Amino acid sequence: MRSGVRPLTGVNFALRAGVAVPRxxxxxxxxxxxxxxxxxxxxxxxxxxxxxxxxxDPDTYEIVDVIPA
Structure with a gap:
C-alpha cells in the first residue's frame, strides 16, 4: 500500500507466467x-x-512472474 497501488480482487485469470491479463x-x-x-x-x-x-509485459499483457507476499 505504500506505493498507492490498490490490489485487484476477484480476478478471473490464473496467477502464473504466460497467462494474459485483460487489457x-x-x-x-x-x-x-x-x-x-x-x-x-x-x-x-x-x-x-x-x-x-x-x-x-506491457506489450503483450502476459504475466512474466508472480512474487508471492
Whole structure:
C-alpha cells in the first residue's frame, strides 16, 4: 500500500507466467526497489493481486512472474 497501488480482487485469470491479463487492467511502473533486486524486470510493469506482485509485459499483457507476499 505504500506505493498507492490498490490490489485487484476477484480476478478471473490464473496467477502464473504466460497467462494474459485483460487489457482493462491498469498496469503500474515497477518500484525502484524491485528493479534494484531484479534488474531483468526493467521495462515490465506490475499489478497487485491480493498481496502478490504480478510482473506483466506491457506489450503483450502476459504475466512474466508472480512474487508471492
Amino acid at each position: 482493462s487492467v491498469t498496469l503500474h511502473a515497477l518500484p525502484p526497489a524491485i528493479l534494484t533486486l531484479v534488474p531483468a524486470y526493467r521495462g515490465f510493469q506490475y499489478v497487485l493481486v491480493g498481496d502478490d506482485i504480478v510482473i506483466i
